[in-house]
Every structure is written in structure tokens, then in C-alpha cells.
Amino acid sequence: xxxxxxxxxxxxxxxxxIYPGSLDIGLSDIRAMDVGKFLxxxxxxxxxxxxxxxxxxxxxxxxxxxxxxxxxxxxxxxxPEDRERMVAxxxxxxxxxxxxxxxxxxxxxxxxxxxxxxVRTRMAPPRPSMIPLRVKRVHAA
Amino acid sequence: xxxxxxxxxFSVFPDESLPEGAVVDGERLAHDTEDAFDYxxxxxxxxxxxxxxxxxxxxxxxxxxxEGPWVRTREFGDGVLGAFRRMFRDAGTQVMEGRSYVPLLxxxxxxxxxxxxxxxxxxxxxxxxxxxxxxxxLGDALSAxxxxxxxxxxERELNVHAVADDALGENNRLFLDEARAHGxxxxxxxxxxxxxxxxxxxxxxxxxxxxxxxxxxxxxxxxARGARIxxxxxxxxxxxxxxxxxxxxxxxxxGPPHVARREGRRVALHARRGVIVAASTVQTPNLLRRSGxxxxxxxxxxxxxxxxxxxxxxxxxxxxxxxxxxGAESVHLRRTDRIKLETxxxxxxxxxxxxxxxxxxxxxxxxxxxxxxxxxxxxxAEARGTVRAGWGGRDKIKLSLTRSDVERARKGLALLARxxxxxxxxxxWPGLFGVPNVLRNPDEVRLIDEGPTDPRAxxxxxxxxxxxxxxxxxxxxxxxxxxxxxxEAAGLYVVDxxxxxxxxGVNPQHSIMAMSRLAAARIAETxxxxxxGTRSRxxxxxxxxAAA
Numbered sequence: 041x042x043x044x045x046x047x048x049x050x051x052x053x054x055x056x057x058i059y060p061g062s063l064d065i066g067l068s069d070i071r072a073m074d075v076g077k078f079l080x081x082x083x084x085x086x087x088x089x090x091x092x093x094x095x096x097x098x099x100x101x102x103x104x105x106x107x108x109x110x111x112x113x114x115x116x117x118x119x120p121e122d123r124e125r126m127v128a129x130x131x132x133x134x135x136x137x138x139x140x141x142x143x144x145x146x147x148x149x150x151x152x153x154x155x156x157x158x159v160r161t162r163m164a165p166p167r168p169s170m171i172p173l174r175v176k177r178v179h180a181a
Numbered sequence: 182x183x184x185x186x187x188x189x190x191f192s193v194f195p196d197e198s199l200p201e202g203a204v205v206d207g208e209r210l211a212h213d214t215e216d217a218f219d220y221x222x223x224x225x226x227x228x229x230x231x232x233x234x235x236x237x238x239x240x241x242x243x244x245x246x247x248e249g250p251w252v253r254t255r256e257f258g259d260g261v262l263g264a265f266r267r268m269f270r271d272a273g274t275q276v277m278e279g280r281s282y283v284p285l286l287x288x289x290x291x292x293x294x295x296x297x298x299x300x301x302x303x304x305x306x307x308x309x310x311x312x313x314x315x316x317x318x319l320g321d322a323l324s325a326x327x328x329x330x331x332x333x334x335x336e337r338e339l340n341v342h343a344v345a346d347d348a349l350g351e352n353n354r355l356f357l358d359e360a361r362a363h364g365x366x367x368x369x370x371x372x373x374x375x376x377x378x379x380x381x382x383x384x385x386x387x388x389x390x391x392x393x394x395x396x397x398x399x400x401x402x403x404x405a406r407g408a409r410i411x412x413x414x415x416x417x418x419x420x421x422x423x424x425x426x427x428x429x430x431x432x433x434x435x436g437p438p439h440v441a442r443r444e445g446r447r448v449a450l451h452a453r454r455g456v457i458v459a460a461s462t463v464q465t466p467n468l469l470r471r472s473g474x475x476x477x478x479x480x481x482x483x484x485x486x487x488x489x490x491x492x493x494x495x496x497x498x499x500x501x502x503x504x505x506x507x508g509a510e511s512v513h514l515r516r517t518d519r520i521k522l523e524t525x526x527x528x529x530x531x532x533x534x535x536x537x538x539x540x541x542x543x544x545x546x547x548x549x550x551x552x553x554x555x556x557x558x559x560x561x562a563e564a565r566g567t568v569r570a571g572w573g574g575r576d577k578i579k580l581s582l583t584r585s586d587v588e589r590a591r592k593g594l595a596l597l598a599r600x601x602x603x604x605x606x607x608x609x610w611p612g613l614f615g616v617p618n619v620l621r622n623p624d625e626v627r628l629i630d631e632g633p634t635d636p637r638a639x640x641x642x643x644x645x646x647x648x649x650x651x652x653x654x655x656x657x658x659x660x661x662x663x664x665x666x667x668x669e670a671a672g673l674y675v676v677d678x679x680x681x682x683x684x685x686g687v688n689p690q691h692s693i694m695a696m697s698r699l700a701a702a703r704i705a706e707t708x709x710x711x712x713x714g715t716r717s718r719x720x721x722x723x724x725x726x727a728a729a
Binding site for chain 2: 057058059060061062065067085086087088089090093124127128131136139140143146147149150151152153154155159160162163164165166
């Protein structure tokens with residue numbers, strides 16, 4: 041169920057649209073996180089039904105310019121502003137299936153993006169009060 | 182380095198100092214194998230681990246079979262993806278199908294869902310037990326009096342107590358303060374834990390083994406009493422011969438599922454006295470069906486507690502990453518409105534999906550994560566669904582929430598949104614399609630009140646599952662009798678929440694464990710009286726409930 045290279049490029053473009061990063065608040069772009077490798081591993085571990093759902097999501101978002109923007113191109117060829125506008129329309133789609141498929145990409149992308157050390161530190165700075173517990177006893181009831 | 186590692190050379194975690202030969206890892210098993218025990222327990226979650234402990238403590242030899250791997254405390258990371266892949270069923274992608282798709286999270290590892298839940302202890306509400314007694318004809322078979330000593334024992338052994346001050350965290354404190362201000366009785370969660378550090382990492386496995394999941398409590402304790410566990414072994418069927426359960430046949434699993442199914446080794450475990458099925462509400466009915474049981478009620482009457490969260494941004498930091506993952510609740514509306522309100526701290530990877538928007542809008546909101554609080558409503562849903570075997574051997578779960586269920590969830594979300602504004606939130610994110618992503622003043626909460634009743638508009642998720650092999654007197658409408666033994670096969674017992682006639686309205690782990698302990702005590706007592714190998718019903722339970 042591995043994604044073909046062109047599907048991987050589409051997925052990367054979609055995830056980059058959702059998680060573009062922000063220099064202002066110190067969040068890096070998802071492209072700095074090896075999206076291709078992540079997708080490859082993800083497809084290997086997902087059950088077939090979930091993997092199929094992810095693949096359909098990639099195709100729907102990739103070809104959405106056809107029916108959302110009336111342009112015969114894929115998401116990878118769009119300018120960043122157009123991509124964002126288009127994905128925002130899909131997320132707000134009255135069709136449950138369409139918006140759910142885009143949410144799959146958002147959810148899968150989050151597993152990579154928000155797991156990045158830099159992003160995590162920016163989102164949830166570690167607390168100095170979290171002192172590691174070093175010694176515990178083995179319980180025996 | 183694991184932040185909670187003990188000093189080098191000093192093994193302290195309960196899942197590390199296990200008796201030699203007590204753990205058979207299916208991922209490493211090089212050949213087919215067989216073994217024999219008095220009892221074989223299928224599943225090592227809340228129900229299975231407690232039953233194994235009770236039976237091994239009563240002097241029986243016990244073999245436990247667990248489909249998932251044993252992920253040790255030392256291996257727990259803080260990443261959601263790693264936890265999903267290794268410890269959750271279907272890598273966390275399991276869904277309940279109906280009018281909407283509702284994610285359904287289940288553990289698939291030694292300890293089951295207790296490894297990644299919030300360890301919340303609620304005794305079975307008495308009105309629910311009364312309902313079972315009258316509406317389902319169970320009489321005194323599951324009374325509060327019978328369960329009392331089992332609840333007490335569990336609370337003692339697993340150290341149940343209210344969340345302590347130093348592990349409470351701001352998300353929980355805000356909820357408690359605001360609930361009181363709204364005249365809503367609320368309390369700190371009562372949890373199974375010993376020395377919680379407030380790492381808010383319950384969902385990915387407690388890194389300090391403070392949470393008393395089965396992986397660090399009843400499973401190791403059972404092994405210390407002579408039990409043996411076969412992990413990464415999926416039970417294909419219970420062997421039923423001449424109307425009596427004789428053992429189980431399992432296959433080892435490991436690595437990608439399609440590879441594991443092809444290459445798995447055969448593991449045959451013979452049960453001299455009985456087989457105890459505790460595989461969960463979803464897996465139990467399908468296992469029984471694969472084993473030849475044909476009860477009409479099998480896979481029917483499935484129920485759940487769907488939940489939905491509402492998030493809010495505060496001016497002051499909330500830091501969901503510190504404090505009990507779920508540390509505060511209100512069950513005040515359980516009976517009148519069938520809802521429970523609670524806190525829910527989730528890691529950034531899961532929170533990201535609940536943060537509204539995409540692109541620059543989403544990134545700007547990521548920056549506010551430290552100021553984010555999240556509370557949730559859990560519904561005691563009326564909807565009933567089914568559990569069947571799906572294509573490719575997977576479980577197929579179907580349930581559509583009723584309009585009343587959705588209206589109740591909506592009411593709870595609106596109440597939580599009001600509480601959040603009153604607590605000082607500058608923005609509330611209802612996560613409800615058809616309602617603005619961001620509400621900026623309390624007047625806008627009416628938009629939730631008037632929101633859609635279509636379940637597809639909500640971001641429901643569920644973890645509490647019930648029914649599908651329910652208990653009752655009539656074999657035409659139930660699968661097991663009040664003695665937890667199936668109507669169809671002697672010596673085949675079901676002790677997980679699939680036997681619950683209905684859902685509860687509160688977190689079920691405590692009820693599951695108490696019922697399992699009661700069942701194991703009854704089984705042990707019955708066997709001690711020498712009633713073995715017949716299809717006749719065992720004698721009714723004693724007044725003490727055969728409490729150990």
C-alpha cells in the first residue's frame with residue numbers, strides 16, 4: 041500500500057499547506073521533517089482500511105483544484121496562497137466525507153509535526169517542576 | 182534517556198523483575214508450542230488481569246494469552262505515533278461505523294486499555310445495578326452488596342484516591358472552581374495510582390509506573406503467583422468439545438499484521454478447568470463466534486459512551502502538559518441528562534486536530550497551546566449497535582447515535598462553553614460543524630444550544646464499550662448467565678464489559694475489575710466444590726458473593 045512518489049509529493053504539498061510553520065512564532069515548516077519517510081512508514085503500519093482512507097484523502101486534496109478552483113492542475117502546482125484557500129474550502133465543506141478526508145490528513149500530519157522536538161517545545165515548554173522520580177519500590181500485593 | 186529511569190543497574194519497575202519463564206513472547210517464538218493450565222484467560226486488560234490474579238491467588242495454574250506485545254515502562258515515550266503503532270488496536274485507527282464515523286480507541290498490549298487510559302475509578306452506580314436486577318432479571322446476582330468487598334479490595338490494592346494537590350494541574354483546577362461557581366457538584370477524580378508526578382502522559386503509557394495499569398500491577402502479581410503469559414499471541418478460537426471449553430488455539434503476531442498472520446506460530450493452550458474470555462466488548466463476541474457459539478444475542482446490544490471535547494484559550498497559561506490527564510469531573514447530570522462532564526488534557530499531536538483552521542491561522546493558534554484548556558462531555562448513549570466479523574477477519578462495529586444522544590452531547594458542550602467563558606476564557610473552540618470555529622463571547626454559546634443534531638457535525642470519540650455478549654437468564658436474549666458462564670458451553674466464561682446489560686454513565690474500569698473479581702471468586706469456589714465438566718449450571722452464588 042506504499043504511496044507512489046507522485047502521491048507522496050501530493051501528500052507533502054497538502055501537509056505543508058496545513059502545517060506551513062511560522063517564523064514569527066518559531067515553528068518550523070513540516071517539510072523540514074522528512075514527510076516522505078514518515079508517510080512510507082505510516083502506510084506500512086496502518087491497517088489496510090486506514091491506509092486506503094489516507095490514499096483517498098491524498099487524491100481528493102490533490103485533485104481538488106479541478107472542482108474547487110476550476111483549474112486543471114494538482115495541489116503541488118498551486119501557489120501557497122491558492123493551496124491554503126482551497127484546503128480551507130475543503131475543511132469547511134458541507135460534505136461530511138470531504139471534510140473528514142481532509143481531517144485525516146490534518147490528523148496524520150499532526151502525528152509528525154507536533155511530535156517534532158522544536159514544535160513541542162514551542163507548544164508545551166517543559167516545566168522545571170517535573171522532577172524525575174528516580175527510585176521506586178517493586179509492588180507486591 | 183527515559184526521564185524516569187531508575188539508577189543504572191537497579192531494576193525497580195514492576196514489569197522488569199518477573200519470574201523466569203513467566204513470559205512467553207510470541208514475537209520471538211521460533212516454533213509451535215503447547216501448554217496446559219487449570220484456567221486459560223484470554224486478554225490481559227482490566228478484566229483478564231484481575232481474573233488471572235484472583236485465580237492464581239486461589240492456587241490454580243493460570244495461562245494468560247494477550248494479542249498485543251508487552252511494552253515495558255522503560256520503553257514508553259511521549260510520542261503519540263509510537264504509542265498508537267505499538268499499543269493501540271489498528272494503530273489507533275479503529276472506528277465505529279454508522280451515520281458518522283466515530284474513532285474507537287482500544288489498547289492492544291499487555292494491560293490492555295489500562296495502559297493508556299486515565300485510571301479512573303468509579304463504583305457501579307446503584308441505580309444501574311437496580312436496572313439490571315429488574316429489567317434484565319439478574320436479581321441479586323450483581324448487587325451492590327456482593328460487589329462491595331471486591332471494590333474495597335481493588336481500591337486497597339491499587340491505591341485508589343483523589344488526585345493530589347501537586348498533580349492536579351491548572352486544567353483540572355479551573356474546572357473544579359468553575360463547576361462550583363455554577364453550583365455543579367464536582368470532584369477530583371479518584372484514580373489508581375501510587376505517586377503520580379503529573380506528567381499528563383497517561384495516553385502514551387505512564388513513564389513512572391505510578392498509574393496502576395494492569396501491566397504494572399495484576400499481571401506481574403499473577404506471574405509472581407505462578408501464572409504464565411503468552412503475549413503477542415492472538416487467540417483464533419476457543420476449543421469447545423462435547424459442549425465444554427477445553428482450551429484455546431492462538432497464533433503468534435508481530436510486525437506488520439499481514440506478515441504476522443502468514444508466519445505466526447501455533448500456540449495451543451489446554452484448559453483443564455475452564456477458559457475465561459476477557460478480550461473486550463469488541464473482540465469477545467467475534468472470538469466466541471469463531472469458536473462456534475451461535476447465541477442470537479452475540480454481537481447485539483453493543484453500547485458505548487461517546488465523548489466530545491471543547492477547548493478554550495485563557496490569558497494565563499494552563500499547561501495541559503502538567504497535571505493529571507483527567508483529574509476533575511462532575512457526575513451530577515448523569516441521571517437527569519445522561520451526561521458526565523470531565524477534564525481532558527491531551528498531547529500536542531492530538532490537540533493539533535482540535536485546533537481550528539489550517540495554514541497560518543493554525544500556526545498562530547499553535548503558539549497559544551500553553552494557554553489551552555480542554556473539557557469534555559461524555560454521554561450515556563441510548564443507541565445500540567452491533568459487533569460482527571468484518572472483511573479480512575477485522576472487527577466491524579456499527580452504531581448510529583440517536584438524536585437524543587446528540588442533543589445531550591450538545592447540551593453538555595454548551596454548558597462547558599459557558600463555564601469556560603465564566604472562568605475567563607478569551608476564546609472557546611466548540612469543535613462543532615455549523616457553529617463558528619471560534620466563539621469570542623458568552624452570548625455566542627447560544628449557537629451551540631441551537632447547533633445541529635446530526636452526529637456528523639461532532640467530533641465524537643469513544644473508549645467505553647459495553648454489551649455484545651450480555652448477561653441474562655434467557656439464552657435467547659443473552660450470551661452468559663449470572664455465573665458469567667456462557668449458556669452454550671460449560672467451562673467457558675466471559676468476564677469483560679461485553680457482559681454488561683447496559684452502559685453505565687461513568688468510567689467502567691472499576692466495574693469491569695470488580696465484576697471480573699466476583700466472577701473469578703465464583704468460579705474458584707465452584708471448582709473447589711468439584712463441579713467440573715458438566716453443562717449444568719453451577720450453583721447460585723453465596724450471599725457473600727464468594728468474595729476472596
